[in-house]
Amino acid sequence: MTDTPVVLDDAAATAQAAPDGSSGQPELPEDRFLDRELSWLRFNQRVLELAEDETVPLLERARFLAIFASNLDEFFMVRVAGLKRRIATGLAVRAASGLQPREVLRAISEKTGELVRRHADVFGDSVKPALEEAGVAIRRWDELTREEQDKLHVLFRERIFPVLTPLAVDPAHPFPYISGLSLNLAVIVRNPTTGQEHFARIKVPPLLPRFTKAGESRFVPLEDVIAAHLHLLFPGMQVLQHHTFRVTRNEDLEVDEDEAENLLKALERELIRRRFGPPVRLEVEESIDPHLLDLLKGELGVEDDDVFALPFPLDLTGLHAIADIDRPELKFAPFVPGTHRDLVDVEAREASIFATLRRGDILVQHPYDSFATSVQAFIEQAAADRGVLAIKQTLYRTSGDSPIVDALIDAAEAGKQVLVLVEIKARFDEQANIKWARKLEQAGCHVVYGLVGLKTHCKASLVVRQEGDRLRRYAHVGTGNYNPKTARLYEDYGLLTASDEVGEDLTNLFNTLSGFSFGVGYKRLLVAPEDVRDGILERIEQQVAAARAGRQARVRIKVNSMVDEQIIDALYLASQAGVDVDLWVRGICAVRPGVPGLSERVRVRSILGRFLEHSRIFEFGHRGEPGSEVWIGSADMMHRNLDRRVEALLRITAPEHVDELAQLLDLGFDEGTASWHLGAEGEWSRHALDEAGQPLRDLQDHLIALKHRRALATRP
Incomplete structure (x- = not known):
């Protein structure tokens, strides 16, 4: 905490007012807010504590290590990158916590350093030995048997060597571009004739398994396999040393929607630029030569606080593949979502979901209640039902083989009016959402991208059905995305309803999102x-x-x-x-x-x-x-x-x-x-x-x- 006066941003300054906008409320202390960035790091620390917990099944501990690593990647790509950008442009202001921007960066660096060392220790001292005891070994190249090495020699020549591209640095070869989150080998070689030393970089192919199978339940990091064959990549040269390193870049997107003539095309251009964002973090193997580290820092333009030296191996997001191996006794007990008790007859095709909803609302909780037999079934039945005239749907994130998208396409091809609001700016899902937007448009769906300056994050589906001489509206409003894959992993609630009030509210909401509306009143929505x-x-x-x-x-x-x-x-x-x-x-x-x-x-x-x-x-x-x-x-x-x-x-x-x-x-x-x-x-x-x-x-x-x-x- 601090007693120093702080300059708050607009939102924090407004917060000094009472909830009803009146004055006369008790004055609140200036140090009343925790810092949001440091709070996020403490969230990731809780993930790490699950990896440390020996009561958690072993492969799930490995997965929590991978989740911690991928969480931290995104934090640096977005939050740290954004903070650095604001500092560089002079737009950064003191945080609501009272910390100056550079104080926040320094605190992030210190806390991250503590957590990544702890993360490496959990893997090296606890999870890795426990895996080996359970018969799942992650070994270095020198720890493999001769038979395993011979097998990998063949694998390297047939599947790895052809895709590798060593990039040398000399007057004719500038320092290569290092893509974000790529794992790389920094190699120092010597010309035996001239005695001159050279730097070269080899990118570890991201499409090959991060941990290569050396034997039954025995794995070796892919970069170790490459390192064992450097003599084939630099024939005639002396390989003096090699070390792994990894760069994280600013991968947040900035699209000026007011200036963009076509949001879809503007976002596609920005996705190309994303690959070339400035570096915000450099991870290196702790054994790296200081001169080589200085070279990397200088060429990449990173400061000492941006460098994290860690034990081998870097990039433990690859542990997802280890966690996926078929050892059910080392995982959480199998869980299969069940059909909600009010939808059992619908699943058995003995009742229509619309008839069921006319009898009363259904509140589903995923993953405990099956997404496939509730929300997905609702949209699929609407697409196939002859009485349905229109479907209106928001899509923020969905899966690559989405049955929701397929159902909407079927509905449009059957002549129904289908409106789909696709949020193409959903972070890190932009490319997939652009693809689905085009596919939906080609099928005849009306596709819109929401309101200028706003992301559409609400989760809503509206079905309009002809029933006799009246139109009835059915709806789903939820807390989670229309994604059948994450619905098995994310806990979320959703209400399926035939309520006239909810139907009217969603009609007004969708009209606002697709057209021009102001001052719309809602009965059951905020x-x-x-x-x-x-x-x-x-x-x-x-x-x-x-x-x-x-x-x-x-x-x-x-x-x-x-x-x-x-x-x-x-x-x-x-x-x-x-x-x-x-x-x-x-x-x-x-x-x-x-x-x-x-x-x-x-x-x-x-x-x-x-x-x-x-x-x-x-x-x-x-x-x-x-x-x-x-x-x-x-x-x-x-x-x-x-x-x-x-x-x-x-x-x-x-x-x-x-x-x-x-x-x-x-x-x-x-x-x-x-x-x-x-x-x-x-x-x-x-x-x-x-x-x-x-x-x-x-x-x-x-x-x-x-x-x-x-x-x-x-x-x-």
Whole structure:
């Protein structure tokens, strides 16, 4: 914390006002926010702690190591790169946490250095030896048997050597371009005639397996195989030394939509430029020669704080392949999503999903409830149903072989009116979304890209069906993407409904996204950027009023990120007014909980596990109390979600669904559930054992068992 006055950005300065915009609220301390970048690193630390946990199945520990590495790659490509760009252009301002931009960068470098060393130690000292004990060996070249080396000699000549391109550096050969996230060998060779030394770079082919199979359940890093054959790549030269290195570049995209005549083409041009972003991180093998390191730093233009020296091997994202090997006893117990109990007849083709929804709403929770037999079936039945006249759909991220896209194409080819809002600016999915946008257009779908300056992040589907002499609207609103692959790994909620109010709201929303509309009113939706922040602040203030009137008052929120200063300030003021505030945050959290006089009634929990907790749930008040409400939706509490995206929150009205969501929150905040607890200084402490040393309830295992029991109860 700091007592130094801070200059806040616009959002933080606005947060000084009360939630209702009035003055006279208690003045809040300037050091009330944790730094969002450092909070993200602490989120990734929690991922690392799962890799360290010896009670987690061994191959899953390997996967968590890979997830930690890929998370960190993206953090540097986007967050660190963006911060460096703002500093270079003079646009960076002091963070809401009070840290100056360069202080944030320095703190990131220090914390990252600590975490990557810990990450390497977990792999080298714990996971790798445990894998070997279980019969899965990751060896260096010199540790292989003669037979294994002979086999790899053949493999190298036939499959690796032809695709390698050694690039020398001399007056006729400038220093080569090093692509982002590529793994490379830096080689020093000597001309035996002249005695002159030269630098050369070899790119490790990214399309070949990162860990090459040397024998039954025995693997060797691909760069070790290449290094053992350098004499074939530099015949007649003396190979003096070789070391691996890896560069991370700025890969965030910037497209001026106001100036872009064609957003699709402008984004395609920017994707080409992405490959040539400036370096933001250099990872090197810790044994690297200092002179060689100086050469790399000079040629790449990186500072000492950007360099991370690590034990061999670099780039442990490749451990995903190890985690995928067929050893079920070393993985989480198999889990197959079940069909929601209200959709069993639909799955058996004994009922129409539309007839089922006319009897009542269905609340599904993925991956426990099958995506294929609920949301996917809803869209596929709509595409095939003769009574359906139109389908309107948002697509933010979807899979490469998406049955959702196929169903929309089938619907368009059958003559239905199909509107698809494709968010082609979804980070790192831009190329795939451009491809699907073109495919949908070619099939006759109406494809739009949303509103200028805003990403469309809401998850909504609307079906218009002719039933007798009337049109009826069916809808799905959810918290997760229409992606059948991630729906097996991400925890998300969605409501399938035939509600007239929801149908009318979505009609207005889609008309806004595809046409020109202003001042649209919604009955059961809160839509960003106009309504979500104000709607949440209004409901927090209602709980403040209830507490001041002597009634029970509570706010419980489950999100991926909680960094919006206005929302956090409203929660602080609510805590001071006597409102109990419980926050369940998977990732970044800028809240300081439990600070005397500021946030004594605020608790923050985080849960990580085999599934990625992705749903957003907002509960205001206690069940049964006047004014109590529960909402689900797509929005996290971040500036980008509330100000620069189209997001939608949906109010849940069916009592049994309100109860289900409230019960999930009960479980998440229960002291008997394993979780991480956030402290006032930003440190997370893991609570996984009770006072007797016994494991606390694993929330996700509990929900798997609960859904299984419910499935058995619905069987005839």
